[in-house]
Amino acid sequence: MAEATATGSTPARVTTPRRANDRDLVDSLVTVLQERINAGEIPAGSWLRQEALAKELGVSRMPVREALRELQARGSVELIANRGARVRLPSTRDIIEVYELHGLLQGHAGEAAAELITSQQLDRLAAAEELFRQSVEDLRAADDDTTTAQRHWHEANTEFHTVIIEAGGNKHLAEMYDNLHHKVPRNLTWIALGNDVRRLEKDAAEHAGILDAIGRGDPAATRALLTEHVKRASDLLVRTVDEIGQDSPPRRR
Amino acid sequence: MAEATATGSTPARVTTPRRANDRDLVDSLVTVLQERINAGEIPAGSWLRQEALAKELGVSRMPVREALRELQARGSVELIANRGARVRLPSTRDIIEVYELHGLLQGHAGEAAAELITSQQLDRLAAAEELFRQSVEDLRAADDDTTTAQRHWHEANTEFHTVIIEAGGNKHLAEMYDNLHHKVPRNLTWIALGNDVRRLEKDAAEHAGILDAIGRGDPAATRALLTEHVKRASDLLVRTVDEIGQDSPPRRR
DNA sequence: ACGACGTAGACTGGATCCATGATGGCCGAG
């Protein structure tokens, strides 16, 4: 009954879904939809109506269909025969499994990165670490509105781990890593940190430790620290999700 | 000029592309095309013409288009704007990277499998090992036609590693593992073994060792052996591909 | 004879149309 439909309030286009300026139209649709899903703009479990999306984005149903097909291949939505596409909502088990792979990939890439990393990439890591500290300051200063802190932390976290993956040098691993975020949205982690300055500081400290290990060129330590780091984040997230899962809508029905 | 077109000689359907018997029509098309690509039936680098495929498979262009879109998301083909889809040919670097991930995932899953595996799964591993031995016998007996040996070995290898992944219990890891085979066809490994009884025996022995480690419930050994095993296969494959890459068409142009 | 421009062909990509399948409500019977 109260099925949320994705036909949100945003009538205007987000980036430039219309017109195949740079590349393919379908690709841009995929990007837009993926971002909306990741941002939680389109709630998990809601149906994606082809016609509604088409009208909203100013295209016909055709490219939407192909975009949905690709999103299915990514694992972001599930296509039910003759019913339509719905946003997959990750279960607790999904989160656990995905983060396990997260840690595995990060650890592996980090081990290689400790030996392969360039000075530019090291600089980027240092900048990210700085941004982590900034985020802590933001949260301390913020009274109620924590969006700035969240944005900074999110940027820093994305950059940090992306650089490590890149520095590892395995393109296919990078691709896999990206795919993971299609299954469990990136911004979830922030929920676990839950506006808690203590936790955020701890998180920042762990990142600093990892950066240090990479800077020393210590592969084993880098792997261990990264694996630990992700594991900790996972445990925290799972605990948090379980808690809010009591009253929030983790599973309507 | 001599662009190989995928419109092969097989007019009949392979399994049942037409009719959505079990599930979706597009899905079955994806499966069929994927298998053909993996089997080398559709040569790497060749164009996939929508109309030709549609006619051959007895459907309209539409489901073919969506199937190609999904194959792109998988990484099996690349879509070039207004040009069409072409089968991606893995480079040596691709092979190295993919096999590196292969080993990583196998090792990780194997470590968990050593503790989680069920007796049924152990039976399946044992059966696979038996099939490996059968394959060796086949190759010894075969004078010229090694297809039986290859088929048995391929079945055994697929089953063996699939069971380990399954036994690891991480569904998302299993999915990732499957995706790897979309980037580098599974049957490639056979090329490396190259009808060499000695190598095949060594390969079988390694599998036996892994099975033994799992049977003992030794996670560390299982991981180590699996990683080693895949690494060895990778090195061998790369060397072989490099060799035949001299006269074969690894890169026309 | 060689190179550049123009044109024709072919293929992809988007739009519209139609049939099929599923769902939810309504009505009737037990």
Added chain:
DNA sequence: CTCGGCCATCATGGATCCAGTCTACGTCGT
């Protein structure tokens, strides 16, 4: 009053149609 079946409605999935674009070939000019 409740359960089961039938029907209307709606959305998907496939087919056909049309326009845009890229390529390749041929011709013309130098």
